[in-house]
Amino acid sequence: MPAQTLSTATLQPCASCGARAASVCNAVPDADLGRLAAATTVRTVPAGAAFMEEGEPAAHFFNVTAGTARLFKLLPDGRRQILGFARPGHFLGLAPADAYVVSAEAVEPVRVCRFRREDVHRLVREFPALERRLLETASNELAAAQEGMVLLGRKTARERLASFLLGWATAGRSCAPAARELHLPMSRGDIADYLGLTIETVSRTLTALRKAGLIALPEPSEVRLLRPEALAAIAAGEV
Amino acid sequence: MPAQTLSTATLQPCASCGARAASVCNAVPDADLGRLAAATTVRTVPAGAAFMEEGEPAAHFFNVTAGTARLFKLLPDGRRQILGFARPGHFLGLAPADAYVVSAEAVEPVRVCRFRREDVHRLVREFPALERRLLETASNELAAAQEGMVLLGRKTARERLASFLLGWATAGRSCAPAARELHLPMSRGDIADYLGLTIETVSRTLTALRKAGLIALPEPSEVRLLRPEALAAIAAGEV
DNA sequence: CGTTATCTTGACGTACATCAAATGTCGTGG
DNA sequence: CCACGACATTTGATGTACGTCAAGATAACG
Numbered sequence: 001m002p003a004q005t006l007s008t009a010t011l012q013p014c015a016s017c018g019a020r021a022a023s024v025c026n027a028v029p030d031a032d033l034g035r036l037a038a039a040t041t042v043r044t045v046p047a048g049a050a051f052m053e054e055g056e057p058a059a060h061f062f063n064v065t066a067g068t069a070r071l072f073k074l075l076p077d078g079r080r081q082i083l084g085f086a087r088p089g090h091f092l093g094l095a096p097a098d099a100y101v102v103s104a105e106a107v108e109p110v111r112v113c114r115f116r117r118e119d120v121h122r123l124v125r126e127f128p129a130l131e132r133r134l135l136e137t138a139s140n141e142l143a144a145a146q147e148g149m150v151l152l153g154r155k156t157a158r159e160r161l162a163s164f165l166l167g168w169a170t171a172g173r174s175c176a177p178a179a180r181e182l183h184l185p186m187s188r189g190d191i192a193d194y195l196g197l198t199i200e201t202v203s204r205t206l207t208a209l210r211k212a213g214l215i216a217l218p219e220p221s222e223v224r225l226l227r228p229e230a231l232a233a234i235a236a237g238e239v
Numbered sequence: 240m241p242a243q244t245l246s247t248a249t250l251q252p253c254a255s256c257g258a259r260a261a262s263v264c265n266a267v268p269d270a271d272l273g274r275l276a277a278a279t280t281v282r283t284v285p286a287g288a289a290f291m292e293e294g295e296p297a298a299h300f301f302n303v304t305a306g307t308a309r310l311f312k313l314l315p316d317g318r319r320q321i322l323g324f325a326r327p328g329h330f331l332g333l334a335p336a337d338a339y340v341v342s343a344e345a346v347e348p349v350r351v352c353r354f355r356r357e358d359v360h361r362l363v364r365e366f367p368a369l370e371r372r373l374l375e376t377a378s379n380e381l382a383a384a385q386e387g388m389v390l391l392g393r394k395t396a397r398e399r400l401a402s403f404l405l406g407w408a409t410a411g412r413s414c415a416p417a418a419r420e421l422h423l424p425m426s427r428g429d430i431a432d433y434l435g436l437t438i439e440t441v442s443r444t445l446t447a448l449r450k451a452g453l454i455a456l457p458e459p460s461e462v463r464l465l466r467p468e469a470l471a472a473i474a475a476g477e478v
Numbered sequence: 479c480g481t482t483a484t485c486t487t488g489a490c491g492t493a494c495a496t497c498a499a500a501t502g503t504c505g506t507g508g
Numbered sequence: 509c510c511a512c513g514a515c516a517t518t519t520g521a522t523g524t525a526c527g528t529c530a531a532g533a534t535a536a537c538g
Contacts, residue, residue, distance in 0.1 A: 073389050075476035081389040096379045131370050138377035140335045145384035150312050150320040152391035153435030157494070188517065196392030198495055203518055220503090220517060237314035396526070427485065437527055442486055459485060459535090 013037030017113075019065040022089025022172065025113075027133040028123070035126070039119040045069075045106040052092060052104035060114045061093035067110035068185045071102045072193065082194035084144060085186065087172055091137050093117075108185045152196045155237060160195040161205045162235035165215065165223060182223040252276030256352075258304040261328025264352075266372035267362070274365070278358040284308075284345040291331060291343035299353045300332035306349035307424045310341045311432065321433035323383060324425065326410060330376050332356075347424045391435045394476060399434040400444045401474035404454065404462060421462040 014033040020026055028036045045051045045067075052062065054073060069086040083102055086092060092112075095101055115123075124131045151160055170178045184191070192202045209215045214231055216224040225231060253272040259265055267275045284290045284306075291301065293312060308325040322341055325331060331351075334340055354362075363370045390399055409417045423430070431441045448454045453470055455463040464470060 073385065075389070075393060077476060077478050079393045079476060081392040083385050083388055094374075094378045094381065096375070096382050101382045102385060128367070128370075131367075131374065135333075135370065135374045135377060136335070138374060138381055139333045142333065142377055142381045142384060143335050143340045145381060145388060146312065146322050146341060149322055149384060149387050149391055150314070152388055153320040153432075154314060154318045193392075199517080200496080200519085201494060204494095207518075237316060237318060239316050438485080439487085439528080440526060443526095446486075 013040070017065055019063070019088035023063050023065075024091050024130065024133045024137055025063065027129040028127050032127070036123070039123060040113045040115055043112050043114055045110040045112065047106050047108050050103060050105045051110070051112060052100055052102070054100050054103045056100055058093060058095040058098055058100045059117055061091065061117065061120050062104070063113040063115070064088055064090045064092065065111045065113055068107040069104050069110050070107050070186065070190055070194075071104050073102055080193045081196070082190060083148070085168075085171075085190075085194070089172070091134075094134070094138055094141070107190065157195075157197055157201050157205045158208070159234055159237055160197065161202065161209060162214075162231045164191065164195060165225065166228070166231055166235050169225060169228075178228065180225045180228065182225070184221045184223060188220070252279070256304055258302070258327035262302050262304075263330050263369065263372045263376055264302065266368040267366050271366070275362070278362060279352040279354055282351050282353055284349040284351065286345050286347050289342060289344045290349070290351060291339055291341070293339055293342045295339055297332060297334040297337055297339045298356055300330065300356065300359050301343070302352040302354070303327055303329045303331065304350045304352055307346040308343045308349050308351075309346050309425065309429055309433075310343050312341055319432045320435070321429060322387070324407075324410075324433070330373075333373070333377055333380070346429065396434075396436055396440050396444045397447070398473055398476055399436065400441065400448060401453075401470045403430065403434055404464065405467070405470055405474050408464060408467075417467065419464045419467065421464070423460045423462060427459070 014020060014025060014028075014037045015030070017023075017025070025036060040063075042065075043051065051069075052060075064086045065088055067088075069090075069092075070082050071084050071086060071092070072080050072082045074080050085107065086104065092104060093100065124134070151163055155163065165182065166178075168182055168184065169180070173179070186194075188199045188202050192199045195202065197205075206215070206217065209231075210217050214225075214227050214234075216226055218224065253259060253264060253267075253276045254269070256262075256264070264275060279302075281304075282290065290308075291299075303325045304327055306327075308329075308331075309321050310323050310325060310331070311319050311321045313319050324346065325343065331343060332339065363373070390402055394402065404421065405417075407421055407423065408419070425433075427438045427441050430436075431438045434441065436444075445454070445456060448470075449456050453464075453466050453473075455465055457463065
């Protein structure tokens with residue numbers, strides 16, 4: 001199912017964008033938001049649909065403004081590694097060469113702002129702060145990927161789940177409270193492919209955490225963190 | 240053993256640097272190399288010594304000009320994940336906050352150019368091409384870390400070793416031939432911590448590859464790739 | 479030449495994967 | 509409203525790739 005283009009610039013474009021504060025767009029001053037809006041196309045991607053594919057020519061950058069997407073790579077035989085989940089404010093499409101190196105699909109309906117590559121290069125020349133912001137973004141992504149390598153290479157299933165739940169609780173809210181009630185829009189299969197485990201192990205480990213009194217699971221996709229400090233200790237790998 | 244400072248700028252500074260072509264320094268035009276040299280301090284780091292430590296204030300950037308370093312993160316109980324090996328041309332120290340997020344140690348004696356953070360920020364303003372280069376570097380690092388996540392999350396021991404050997408064979412030489420004779424300066428323990436395995440599994444898997452006629456091991460640290468195509472197929476995860 | 483670190487090899491254990499089935503959960507249509 | 513099938517999640521039984529423990533073998537070193 002292909003993603004659908006809605007409009008090439010709505011009437012109230014970037015100024016009222018809820019994701020702006022958290023995104024690279026905040027490098028462009030309010031007065032110049034028109035320039036930004038002129039370069040973007042808003043797209044709505046239905047759940048399950050892809051909007052960026054590994055290997056395809058990297059013609060666009062994307063900025064998620066609503067919903068959740070999964071970023072992943074596939075091996076030829078179908079094994080999948082999810083590299084992360086993109087939520088509002090997340091910038092996508094940085095590619096070392098001229099082809100995307102990761103794929104992106106909507107987990108739940110997603111809205112993205114799409115920018116043509118040349119337009120971004122032009123904007124970067126006009127607003128040098130934007131390049132600074134992009135470098136900052138890339139650094140953050142890199143640090144996250146390195147943390148991911150530690151998780152995948154050296155943590156146990158229990159530690160991986162604890163890390164995932166806490167990460168999801170704090171994602172987005174930059175320096176804020178860390179939610180205790182989580183909604184997980186992705187399936188157990190997505191979580192498994194993110195943590196380098198199987199669906200069964202994810203399920204079993206979650207019920208183990210529940211039976212240990214660390215979390216509650218009112219529904220499969222709703223998690224309450226009952227003892228965040230204990231989860232944090234597990235996630236950090238403390239004995 | 241602490242790293243030792245040699246000189247604050249040698250007589251023939253950056254112009255004769257063998258690592259320049261592969262490093263971010265090539266964003267500075269030849270005529271301005273004096274400005275670059277004035278901002279750098281050359282340090283020699285003996286094998287085994289650390290020169291960057293996770294959690295420390297990120298006061299400097301580093302550019303490896305000789306030798307091999309390991310980049311890693313530790314868990315509190317000592318588990319280690321090596322994120323990669325830095326060879327000449329490798330730029331280090333991009334940190335999202337003001338503290339390093341990874342540690343670096345010399346595997347074999349290393350020479351690095353050290354830049355104070357403020358100096359780099361000043362240079363970036365003077366040479367905008369440098370910021371472009373830094374973004375490019377960060378993108379490459381990110382792609383490498385994402386590839387690392389696939390390796391750690393979804394590949395078998397055999398596939399990990401094949402990936403590692405081919406990666407080492409092509410590292411550095413950007414678009415060039417891919418060596419068939421490899422020298423591995425790092426220990427089996429380093430390889431294990433890079434691939435998310437144990438020393439024993441690394442050793443066993445290497446002898447399995449040798450017995451399968453895919454590689455030769457004249458010495459533990461010398462590898463000859465006998466059938467690179469077959470290794471590539473294994474590394475890619477083809478069945 | 480001992481001494482010590484590194485690497486290899488073997489025997490055995492285990493955390494997680496695989497296979498299989500039961501149990502929800504939800505949308506669809508009778 | 510309820511029967512039905514498709515699908516996601518959970519749970520159980522069993523398998524296995526890799527880890528752990530323990531020797532040797534080999535090489536580096538004073």
